[in-house]
Amino acid sequence: MSDLHIRRATLSDIDTVLRFWRDAAEGTSISDDHDGVARLIARDPEALLLAERDGLLTGTVIAGFDGWRCSAYRLAVHPAHRRQGIATALLEAAEQRFATLGGRRADAMVLEANEQAHHTWAAAGYQREDHWRRWVKPL
Template sequence: MIDLQIRPAAPDDVEAVLAFWKESAEGTSVSDDVDGVTRLVERDPDALILALADGVVVGSVIAGWDGWRASLYRLAVLPPYRRRGISTALLRAAEERFRALGGRRADAMVLEANETGRALWTAAGYHREERWRRWVKPLAAPAAGEHRVITG
C-alpha cells in the first residue's frame, strides 16, 4: 500500500501537473500550458485534485463545477501507479466535492480511443450516453506551426 495524499492543486504545482499530464494523460487540451492551468487553479482552487505519493504527482482529476453541471476531466494516473486505487480515490474526492456543492450528476469527458479509460469509467459506475455528442469551437487560433488536438 502506498502513502497517498489527495489534495487540491496549488499554484506551485502547475509545472509538475503539466509534466505529469505529458506522461500520463491521453490526448492534449488547448489549455495544457502554464497559463491555462494557473487560470484554473486561481479561478477555482478546489477543481484540480491531485494524488501525491512521496510528494510526486501520481494522479489527477479536474472536478469542474459551474453551479449547474459537475464535469470531470483529466482523470489520469502515472503508469507505474495504476491499478492501486488511485483513480478511485480521486473520483471519490471529486464526487464528494460535487455533492457538497449541490451537484446532481457528474459527466466525464472520455476519448473514444481510450479503451483503458472507458473501462475505468464503466467500473466506477459511469455509462456512455449515446444521444449526446460534444460540439466544439476553438476561440483562439493555434500559434504558427502548432497543431493541437482538442480533448478537454
C-alpha cells in the same frame, strides 16, 4: 491507500502537473499550458485535485462545477502506479466535492479511443451516453 494523499493543486504545482499530463494523460487540450492551468486554479482553487504518494504526483482529476453541471476532466494516473486504486480515490474525492457543492450528476470527458479509460469509468459507475456529441469552437 492510506499512504495516498489527495490535495488541491496550487500555482506552484502547474509545471509539475503539465509534465505529468505529458507522461500520464491521453490526448491534449487547448488549455494544457501554464496560463490555462493558472486560470483554472485562480477561478476555482479546489477543482484540480492531485494524488500523491511519498511526495510524488501519481494522479490528477479536474472536478469542475459551474453551478449547473459537475464535470470531471483530466483523470490521469501515472502508468507505473495504475491498478492501485488511485483513480478510484480521485473520483471519490471529486464526487464528494460535487455533492458538497450541491451537484446532482457528474459527467466526464473521455476520449473515444481510450479503451482503458472506458473500463475505469464504467467500474466507477459511469455510463456512456451515445445520444450526445460534443461540439467545440476554439476561441
